[in-house]
Amino acid sequence: MEKKSTENYIYGKNPIYECLLKNPKRINKIFIQNGVFFDNRLKKIYNLACENKINIQKTSFKKFDDIFEHDLNLQGVVASVSPVEYTNIEDFLKTEKDGYKKIVILDGISDPHNFGAIIRTAAAAGFDAVMISNHRSVSVTPLVEKISSGAVNHIPIIKTSSLSASIDLLKKNDFWVIATQMEAKQNYYEIDYTDMNFAVVMGSEGSGISKTILNKADFTIKLESNFESLNVSAAAAVILYEALRQIRIKSPL
Amino acid sequence: MEKKSTENYIYGKNPIYECLLKNPKRINKIFIQNGVFFDNRLKKIYNLACENKINIQKTSFKKFDDIFEHDLNLQGVVASVSPVEYTNIEDFLKTEKDGYKKIVILDGISDPHNFGAIIRTAAAAGFDAVMISNHRSVSVTPLVEKISSGAVNHIPIIKTSSLSASIDLLKKNDFWVIATQMEAKQNYYEIDYTDMNFAVVMGSEGSGISKTILNKADFTIKLESNFESLNVSAAAAVILYEALRQIRIKSPL
Numbered sequence: 001m002e003k004k005s006t007e008n009y010i011y012g013k014n015p016i017y018e019c020l021l022k023n024p025k026r027i028n029k030i031f032i033q034n035g036v037f038f039d040n041r042l043k044k045i046y047n048l049a050c051e052n053k054i055n056i057q058k059t060s061f062k063k064f065d066d067i068f069e070h071d072l073n074l075q076g077v078v079a080s081v082s083p084v085e086y087t088n089i090e091d092f093l094k095t096e097k098d099g100y101k102k103i104v105i106l107d108g109i110s111d112p113h114n115f116g117a118i119i120r121t122a123a124a125a126g127f128d129a130v131m132i133s134n135h136r137s138v139s140v141t142p143l144v145e146k147i148s149s150g151a152v153n154h155i156p157i158i159k160t161s162s163l164s165a166s167i168d169l170l171k172k173n174d175f176w177v178i179a180t181q182m183e184a185k186q187n188y189y190e191i192d193y194t195d196m197n198f199a200v201v202m203g204s205e206g207s208g209i210s211k212t213i214l215n216k217a218d219f220t221i222k223l224e225s226n227f228e229s230l231n232v233s234a235a236a237a238v239i240l241y242e243a244l245r246q247i248r249i250k251s252p253l
Numbered sequence: 254m255e256k257k258s259t260e261n262y263i264y265g266k267n268p269i270y271e272c273l274l275k276n277p278k279r280i281n282k283i284f285i286q287n288g289v290f291f292d293n294r295l296k297k298i299y300n301l302a303c304e305n306k307i308n309i310q311k312t313s314f315k316k317f318d319d320i321f322e323h324d325l326n327l328q329g330v331v332a333s334v335s336p337v338e339y340t341n342i343e344d345f346l347k348t349e350k351d352g353y354k355k356i357v358i359l360d361g362i363s364d365p366h367n368f369g370a371i372i373r374t375a376a377a378a379g380f381d382a383v384m385i386s387n388h389r390s391v392s393v394t395p396l397v398e399k400i401s402s403g404a405v406n407h408i409p410i411i412k413t414s415s416l417s418a419s420i421d422l423l424k425k426n427d428f429w430v431i432a433t434q435m436e437a438k439q440n441y442y443e444i445d446y447t448d449m450n451f452a453v454v455m456g457s458e459g460s461g462i463s464k465t466i467l468n469k470a471d472f473t474i475k476l477e478s479n480f481e482s483l484n485v486s487a488a489a490a491v492i493l494y495e496a497l498r499q500i501r502i503k504s505p506l
Contacts, residue, residue: 014481113366117484117487120480120481120483120484120487121483121484121487123479123480124478124479124480124481124482124483124487125478125479126479149481149484151480151481154480155480187498187501189502223494224497224501224506225377225378226376226377226378226379227373227376227377227404227407227408228267228373228377228402228404229377230373230374230377230490231370231373231374231402233487234373234374234377234486234487234490235490237483237487237488237490237491238490238491238494241476241491241495242494242495242498244477245440245442245495248440248477249442253477
């Protein structure tokens with residue numbers, strides 16, 4: 001029960017600010033801790049909430065002790081929200097875009113820190129979506145929203161019951177699939193990312209990308225590492241920004 | 254008192270394995286949780302400990318409840334260790350190396366997750382050291398060791414009482430200083446990293462790099478971001494791997 005109820009709260013200044021900016025309809029009510037210092041970020045939250053006619057309640061945060069773990073830094077602000085709305089693959093493919101689309105697919109990544117970090121990086125690098133599977137991955141929990149710094153409101157999260165079927169659909173729709181794999185022959189920077197719709201697939205650090213999905217890949221790429229493998233969110237940052245670098249060199253901002 | 258005592262323990266399979274491999278003398282004793290499953294990693298730890306004549310004790314992990322927070326995942330193995338030995342800048346400059354040296358300098362980064370992640374990425378990208386300041390940054394705590402996945406045993410951590418003075422010393426020793434700054438004109442990929450000793454300076458997400466240090470920089474570089482700024486450890490991964498990419502294109506492995 002306890003776990004379920006946390007699904008309806010987000011916390012921290014950035015996640016709530018970004019949600020107010022991009023997705024105010026998700027927010028039912030905002031709780032501000034008694035006596036908290038109103039810095040610029042909190043003032044902006046307050047004003048945006050007023051503009052959107054969202055109820056603000058000043059309160060002792062003791063009520064949240066049972067819901068959140070004590071050591072979480074709530075930063076004096078909590079919002080009661082409806083969950084992030086996931087996109088489905090068919091709707092994503094229908095959205096129009098000038099130029100090529102690029103997405104990230106997460107296969108079996110269960111750590112909320114990595115998931116949140118990759119969402120934030122994908123939004124920063126201008127990617128069009130992050131795709132996860134229904135059963136092998138995590139959902140967008142409050143911790144994921146916090147780690148993503150609210151980026152979950154900026155970039156669509158595609159949830160699918162079958163990564164494999166969705167990848168087939170992407171391929172039918174002119175997407176190229178790029179899988180990261182330690183044993184790959186090509187380096188991640190030896191691919192031309194500028195001339196295609198593409199999906200970069202990242203696997204979990206423990207078990208990598210599943211075989212079924214690897215078999216569907218048009219390219220496999222690797223990253224050099226002098227010490228174990230890179231952390232998966234660091235690897236994602238390197239690859240996504242290499243794609244963006246190539247795109248910018250071809251067509252500067 | 255409680256906090257001090259945790260400084261002498263590290264936990265988790267990777268940090269302990271890497272410490273045994275590279276720095277076994279740091280380890281006084283290894284504690285293995287009663288009834289824990291001996292997977293390959295734990296077997297390797299056991300064997301390496303025996304080879305190095307390190308005392309292993311099977312025990313209930315209740316004794317660690319007061320030392321570690323309950324929600325930490327100790328993975329069934331804890332080691333009592335002497336702290337990581339920091340390097341000083343003079344000794345680092347004396348070490349000989351074929352080719353150019355490259356280091357990362359952290360100015361005011363206090364989050365242990367970011368610090369640990371950057372150490373891991375720097376080791377993976379083949380950097381020669383990570384430099385931190387005595388007073389504005391974090392130390393290598395057990396959490397940092399865990400997040401770094403044990404990379405603290407692979408790459409020297411230079412600790413200095415004055416980042417500013419140490420940067421002067423680096424410059425006198427033929428290092429070029431590259432500072433990351435949102436307002437910079439050059440993109441991070443527009444610099445040639447292949448032809449010099451260099452230090453990449455990363456600032457905290459809140460306040461960036463201090464002015465004194467910015468004034469000493471030979472280059473300032475930026476990263477494009479479509480959503481706020483990148484997380485600092487993601488930004489570090491992008492820059493460090495761009496340097497490595499350029500180096501590999503010039504001299505492949």
